[in-house]
Amino acid sequence: MGAAPSIPPGTLETDLVDVVAALRQAIGAILAAIPQPSNKAADVARHFGLPRKLGWQIWKVFASEDPLTAIQHLPSPAGFESFLQSARGLGASESILTSARAAASGVDAVVARHADDRSNLDLMIDSLAGERRDTAEEQHRREAYKANTFIFGSTLAVRLVLHVLRAGSEKDRIDVAIVNGLIDLRRTRAEAKRHLLSIGVRDEHKPDSAQRASIVPGVAQAGQPPYLVPYCSAPLPKLIATPSVDGYLDYSMQEWPVGKTGSVTVTTGEVFANFASRLARERDTQANLVAHINRPTEVLIHEVLVEPGLLGTATPRGLVFSELERVTRAHTQRRPDDLLPVTCAVQTIDAVAGTCDDYPELDEMVAYVGEQLNWPLRAFARYRLRLAYPILPSAVIMQFDLPTS
Numbered sequence: 001m002g003a004a005p006s007i008p009p010g011t012l013e014t015d016l017v018d019v020v021a022a023l024r025q026a027i028g029a030i031l032a033a034i035p036q037p038s039n040k041a042a043d044v045a046r047h048f049g050l051p052r053k054l055g056w057q058i059w060k061v062f063a064s065e066d067p068l069t070a071i072q073h074l075p076s077p078a079g080f081e082s083f084l085q086s087a088r089g090l091g092a093s094e095s096i097l098t099s100a101r102a103a104a105s106g107v108d109a110v111v112a113r114h115a116d117d118r119s120n121l122d123l124m125i126d127s128l129a130g131e132r133r134d135t136a137e138e139q140h141r142r143e144a145y146k147a148n149t150f151i152f153g154s155t156l157a158v159r160l161v162l163h164v165l166r167a168g169s170e171k172d173r174i175d176v177a178i179v180n181g182l183i184d185l186r187r188t189r190a191e192a193k194r195h196l197l198s199i200g201v202r203d204e205h206k207p208d209s210a211q212r213a214s215i216v217p218g219v220a221q222a223g224q225p226p227y228l229v230p231y232c233s234a235p236l237p238k239l240i241a242t243p244s245v246d247g248y249l250d251y252s253m254q255e256w257p258v259g260k261t262g263s264v265t266v267t268t269g270e271v272f273a274n275f276a277s278r279l280a281r282e283r284d285t286q287a288n289l290v291a292h293i294n295r296p297t298e299v300l301i302h303e304v305l306v307e308p309g310l311l312g313t314a315t316p317r318g319l320v321f322s323e324l325e326r327v328t329r330a331h332t333q334r335r336p337d338d339l340l341p342v343t344c345a346v347q348t349i350d351a352v353a354g355t356c357d358d359y360p361e362l363d364e365m366v367a368y369v370g371e372q373l374n375w376p377l378r379a380f381a382r383y384r385l386r387l388a389y390p391i392l393p394s395a396v397i398m399q400f401d402l403p404t405s
Contacts, residue, residue, distance in 0.1 A: 012110070012124060015114065016071055017067050020071055022103040023070075026099050031044070033096055034048075034087065035091075038059070041055050041060070042055065050083060050086060054079045056073075071125060077108075084101065141388065145392075154187050154295055155296050156296065156297045156298065157185075158183035158184065159183075159293065159295075159300045160181030160303075161178070161181070161291035161302045162369070163176060179269045180268050181231065181266070182265065185264050185265070186264075212273075215271050215373060227267065227268055228369075231267040231365055232267050237253050237264050280403065285401065286400060288399050289399075294393050298389065299386065301356060301358055302384070303349075303362065303384050305383075306380055307379075308380065314403070316399055318387075319344070319396075323394055342391065
């Protein structure tokens with residue numbers, strides 16, 4: 001759009017305020033210079049003889065008071081020059097056109113300084129998009145999900161994680177029941193040879209697993225995980241158990257049909273007695289309930305039920321941590337630098353009717369878990385974190401501040 005002028009350095013936001021204001025003023029001068037008034041995008045396209053999309057872009061830049069919104073609609077250099085040439089033919093003066101080219105060059109200078117090119121600028125603007133940020137985040141996560149589905153050769157419709165917390169038999173300890181669900185897991189590439197279905201379960205013969213049991217008594221068979229059978233696909237998948245070096249058993253199904261005909265659903269449930277302290281300690285002031293994302297997933301549903309009074313009046317928060325540098329599954333220390341700027345709000349759910357559009361069976365499953373454990377879950381506080389296209393790999397955490405007494 002012309003030679004980039006020298007402008008003093010600033011932040012992206014402050015630079016954009018000035019150059020976009022100059023560009024909007026220049027476009028306004030052009031619109032005012034022709035006989036026919038332009039009051040909407042269609043008028044610009046019609047009066048200047050422009051393609052509909054280009055007319056819409058020019059109008060959006062002019063009409064958007066927010067610089068971040070305006071810059072996202074900036075047409076290509078060739079498109080903007082077409083607009084200027086049309087304006088010349090309609091009688092716009094050379095001084096007005098020169099001012100418009102200078103304003104456009106100011107935008108080019110900001111792009112060059114902060115982002116090198118328009119593609120990178122768009123990514124940076126999305127992160128500053130204010131009320132549009134949630135939509136921008138999800139759009140980029142969706143694109144990553146689509147790419148990862150091809151790369152990893154599988155896709156998961158719903159990743160379900162359910163944590164249920166109640167007072168343990170030991171003073172100030174917590175019993176935790178955990179349900180892990182892989183809902184509608186499909187293979188998308190026949191040549192993908194990796195283990196597409198893996199469930200890490202602590203070896204029950206290890207000393208530190210003495211207080212671990214299946215939610216459904218007697219359901220676990222030799223070599224198979226602790227299924228919640230009513231919430232698995234039929235027939236149950238035949239899994240291969242492989243001991244891992246970090247004390248887990250990996251259950252894998254290496255081969256099954258590609259696509260919808262090979263869809264499987266696997267749901268497992270375990271309960272851990274006196275698993276953790278309910279009180280804050282010097283270096284342990286929070287309860288982090290984690291849902292690990294390790295395969296391309298359309299939506300995560302992370303549900304937490306808490307016995308009344310167990311954790312005081314604390315309201316949980318949702319956090320997402322990168323696990324690119326996670327060493328082992330047992331590694332629980334997360335650095336502040338690994339916290340990702342992802343919006344994930346936690347909702348308080350009606351404990352009696354926790355309807356879930358993504359997984360309609362969820363409320364029934366919660367009741368089933370309560371019956372198996374003989375825990376009165378209808379009286380428990382209930383929270384839900386829903387995240388579309390969660391980042392791979394990551395840990396999505398519902399975090400509670402622990403009470404001190």
